Amino acid sequence: MPAPVVGIVGAGQLARMLHEAASALGINTVVLANSHDESAAQVAAGVEIGSPDDLDALLRLARRCDVVTFDHELVNPEHLAALADEGHVLRPGPGTLEVAVNKLEQRRRFEAAGLPVPAWAKATQAVEITRFAERHGWPVVVKASRGGYDGRGVWICASPDEVTAVARMDAGGVFVVEEFVVLEQELAVLVARRPGGETAVYPVVETVQRDGVCHEVVAPALIGEELAAKARQIGEAVAAEVGSTGNLAIEMFVTDGKLLINEIAARPHNAGHFSIEGCVTSQFENHLRGVLDWPLGDTALVAPAAVMVNVFGNGKVAEPAGKIPEATAVSGAHVHWYGKGSRPGRKLGHVTTLGPTADEALARARAAAFALDPREMGR
Amino acid sequence: MPAPVVGIVGAGQLARMLHEAASALGINTVVLANSHDESAAQVAAGVEIGSPDDLDALLRLARRCDVVTFDHELVNPEHLAALADEGHVLRPGPGTLEVAVNKLEQRRRFEAAGLPVPAWAKATQAVEITRFAERHGWPVVVKASRGGYDGRGVWICASPDEVTAVARMDAGGVFVVEEFVVLEQELAVLVARRPGGETAVYPVVETVQRDGVCHEVVAPALIGEELAAKARQIGEAVAAEVGSTGNLAIEMFVTDGKLLINEIAARPHNAGHFSIEGCVTSQFENHLRGVLDWPLGDTALVAPAAVMVNVFGNGKVAEPAGKIPEATAVSGAHVHWYGKGSRPGRKLGHVTTLGPTADEALARARAAAFALDPREMGR
Numbered sequence: 001m002p003a004p005v006v007g008i009v010g011a012g013q014l015a016r017m018l019h020e021a022a023s024a025l026g027i028n029t030v031v032l033a034n035s036h037d038e039s040a041a042q043v044a045a046g047v048e049i050g051s052p053d054d055l056d057a058l059l060r061l062a063r064r065c066d067v068v069t070f071d072h073e074l075v076n077p078e079h080l081a082a083l084a085d086e087g088h089v090l091r092p093g094p095g096t097l098e099v100a101v102n103k104l105e106q107r108r109r110f111e112a113a114g115l116p117v118p119a120w121a122k123a124t125q126a127v128e129i130t131r132f133a134e135r136h137g138w139p140v141v142v143k144a145s146r147g148g149y150d151g152r153g154v155w156i157c158a159s160p161d162e163v164t165a166v167a168r169m170d171a172g173g174v175f176v177v178e179e180f181v182v183l184e185q186e187l188a189v190l191v192a193r194r195p196g197g198e199t200a201v202y203p204v205v206e207t208v209q210r211d212g213v214c215h216e217v218v219a220p221a222l223i224g225e226e227l228a229a230k231a232r233q234i235g236e237a238v239a240a241e242v243g244s245t246g247n248l249a250i251e252m253f254v255t256d257g258k259l260l261i262n263e264i265a266a267r268p269h270n271a272g273h274f275s276i277e278g279c280v281t282s283q284f285e286n287h288l289r290g291v292l293d294w295p296l297g298d299t300a301l302v303a304p305a306a307v308m309v310n311v312f313g314n315g316k317v318a319e320p321a322g323k324i325p326e327a328t329a330v331s332g333a334h335v336h337w338y339g340k341g342s343r344p345g346r347k348l349g350h351v352t353t354l355g356p357t358a359d360e361a362l363a364r365a366r367a368a369a370f371a372l373d374p375r376e377m378g379r
Numbered sequence: 380m381p382a383p384v385v386g387i388v389g390a391g392q393l394a395r396m397l398h399e400a401a402s403a404l405g406i407n408t409v410v411l412a413n414s415h416d417e418s419a420a421q422v423a424a425g426v427e428i429g430s431p432d433d434l435d436a437l438l439r440l441a442r443r444c445d446v447v448t449f450d451h452e453l454v455n456p457e458h459l460a461a462l463a464d465e466g467h468v469l470r471p472g473p474g475t476l477e478v479a480v481n482k483l484e485q486r487r488r489f490e491a492a493g494l495p496v497p498a499w500a501k502a503t504q505a506v507e508i509t510r511f512a513e514r515h516g517w518p519v520v521v522k523a524s525r526g527g528y529d530g531r532g533v534w535i536c537a538s539p540d541e542v543t544a545v546a547r548m549d550a551g552g553v554f555v556v557e558e559f560v561v562l563e564q565e566l567a568v569l570v571a572r573r574p575g576g577e578t579a580v581y582p583v584v585e586t587v588q589r590d591g592v593c594h595e596v597v598a599p600a601l602i603g604e605e606l607a608a609k610a611r612q613i614g615e616a617v618a619a620e621v622g623s624t625g626n627l628a629i630e631m632f633v634t635d636g637k638l639l640i641n642e643i644a645a646r647p648h649n650a651g652h653f654s655i656e657g658c659v660t661s662q663f664e665n666h667l668r669g670v671l672d673w674p675l676g677d678t679a680l681v682a683p684a685a686v687m688v689n690v691f692g693n694g695k696v697a698e699p700a701g702k703i704p705e706a707t708a709v710s711g712a713h714v715h716w717y718g719k720g721s722r723p724g725r726k727l728g729h730v731t732t733l734g735p736t737a738d739e740a741l742a743r744a745r746a747a748a749f750a751l752d753p754r755e756m757g758r
Contacts, residue, residue, distance in 0.1 A: 003421070003700060003718055016402060023399050023422040024655075025707075026700055026716025026728065036424075042382070043402040043424050045415075276403075280711055295708035302681060302733070321382060321405055328404075329674035332659050337405025339382055349405065354681070 010071025013338035015040035021284035039338045062088040091245040091291035100266040104145040119179040145174040185254040188271035189235030192286035200296035217308040246290040278306025303354035307361040309369040311349040313342035326371040333368035389450025392717035394419035400663035418717045441467040470624040470670035479645040483524040498558040515558045524553040564633040567650035568614030571665035579675035596687040625669040657685025682733035686740040688748040690728040692721035705750040712747035
């Protein structure tokens, strides 16, 4: 039997880390990349050059692979249907991907399944948003139904004027308007799932966001066992509801001691990068095992605490890659670097550390991240 | 600063695992491979096709890289000199590689440095071997001075007739003849070293050999702290003596409670594969950090015990890769597969497990290896 070949739509850092896990397991990968400069295309032997928006490129990729998976969910649903029609195996499937990118559909499905979501309504006009706000109070959160990520496509509106400004930005768009939730914490649950329904659930993590972008992750989240069990239960229920294959990330809010589902991603996720060193089986390995329908691996932590700090491009360090040796000098700092050019705000890498407590691990992870991105200490 | 580029002479599994570690750290690799089918060439974006015996191929590789390192030491010393003459950075350097491949030179150097070696003599004729045996007793161990590995090029001779047979095999060859050492245990010490002399020493491991080939590794070795400290001390002294850069493996015998140096390898080594999951920093990462002159990482174990079991090709399972899912079903089994075609006796992969004790970890690692190679249980 030759090595199984997993195709990956997209060649960002998630594809790169999938490639690293695949290589160890004897799995070959082919990444669909716009150019050989993209993160995963720099390191992977199998590269198909083309756009994820181009059906021909997707078909070329799929024909080289046993199964196709995704570094991001933003693929044209008609193209996914065409791939499936030609007999290619897509994991996760088009139905799961559609729920992951369609916030309106997510809210409908989760509410119908009895899963906890913020108060919400569909809105296509500013007046509907204002009406919702009058019922639930200002401010409200307005989200483009499709296409947002890392805080893009999300607006907080405190008045009818601000709503009009948002609605003008996307004339003809479909929005979800939601109550503004006062956050106590943000949590994430990662669930790996096989086609038959077997799941492996990771320890619940706390994510620390700034401007809608994840900056730090602490595993396990410092929450009570009851809340953690509830979060895992919701995670498993969401995975079953959307029929995910491979990794699914479920982001949740804690408000007033209760959990509300924020959003989901049907792929390996920034909130799970800690698992490379922090868990017996990483989210990347379990994603591959899930999409290949192999037995899933143990998700237990290998240390009392594992933390991850993201590294972003900034104006102060023109070439942060040159600081990697300095970052590695921090004891126990696992530096991951994606090979991307530095631009302000762009995720360039991350640092994971393990320790007896989250605080102890965070101190070291932040010190290493600081070498690469001096903003990291300005907290 | 663009990513540093590390060239690797050879494209076997050591190069493949170096590539995996390099990718995580933002280091690009170029491997020198005879074909795209070789283990590392299947997965790495940077491949230079050519023979390690061909100076032009070595030069093409070196010109694409910041530093050149090695998956094996069997490179023509004149070619190494030519690379150095053209200004390429070789790490480890030619002097270290020469000691690693030349058993006679090793014995001379280590003895001169006061390091413990078995009783030995140089021999170019059968009569010299016989004379040595008359002084030290039969049997004796005869080794080709250059080129042996995994038990090849090593003979145990119990009589003058057997010596004659060996000597005929390599007419004109240079041999080392050594006393036959009754082994209590075989140990290995891995030492990562930077050009300036900084070292990081791994916990001493026990290697279990069959027919001169490593089958299992147990970390830490179940030996007293005094013997372990002595082994680490010898390892560091050998690294300094040969001026190694990157990883150096020192294999030792325990006989009569004392240590004797068996042989060395100037590269990542099978005895250190456990470190991928078993240590804070793997031997592959520390090899890269050493050859790039970066700070070395912590070598501490992350669990009380880490064990590794090799998987070999055999006649019973034609396509062992098809059994990988079964092997991964064993809890906590980290399966590493090299993508090589199966031939009897060929190393195809390995399994690492961590546990509270070596016995507990070994039971699981052997169960996973058994799925891939049923011979593994026939112990």
